[in-house]
Amino acid sequence: MRPTATPRGAAVPAERHAAGRRLTRRFFDRPVLEVAPELLGCIVARTSPEGTVSVRLTEVEAYDGENDPGSHAFRGATPRNEVMFGPSGHIYVYFTYGMHWCMNVVCGPPGQASAVLLRAGEVVAGEQLAQARRPSARSPRELARGPARLTSALGVDRADNGADALDPRSPLRLLPGIAVAPDQVRTGPRVGVAGAGASTPWRFWLDGEPTVSAYRPAIPRRRGGATSGRL
DNA sequence: AAAACGATACACT
């Protein structure tokens, strides 16, 4: 760990960190690598007729729009990713692996298409409702430990795509939370992203948090059987 | 065919 290898964003000055400060559109209209680590410790809250669940963010990943081979926006706008091309502070929800929802906060001005994937957090309100939505969670730390678990605990799905998380009346909101100690922020490669940019340290998390999802390398699943025709 | 994943079945401690 030479000093020269220190990834960008590893040390976030407390006075710049979003947690504990007011969240504005301008905060999100900056390079996604600056915004992402500063979202750690912030609260994402969703209200429905069933109640409100709030999650304190402990793990996020940056995706740098059309410049980033790992980003959904890399090949330009599609019906799925169009929210990424819109104004910052809005939520991009996508469906993956045939059954899961994941959520991002859009960053940068319209056209930039960068976003921060919310990967994990600690449920700090509405635990009972979160547990009801996540019956397989065997402890509170598992309620939102992972990007699809986080959306499940919050009750987020396609209907939340495009929501303005900076509008206080929105059912899905991003709130400042409590500032984190700057030396608690860690960084490393993204999870499950192969190809160019796979080694770039665009994942950020809070050190020592039990809600941070386990690292899984981006290795394609091996397909068995004769029909695969490959080794 | 591969994907910004999670639940389950096992192996092992």
Place this chain on the structure above:
DNA sequence: GTGTATCGTTTTT
């Protein structure tokens, strides 16, 4: 108790 591999299921390329 933990770690690792397998597979479900839809969208996009």
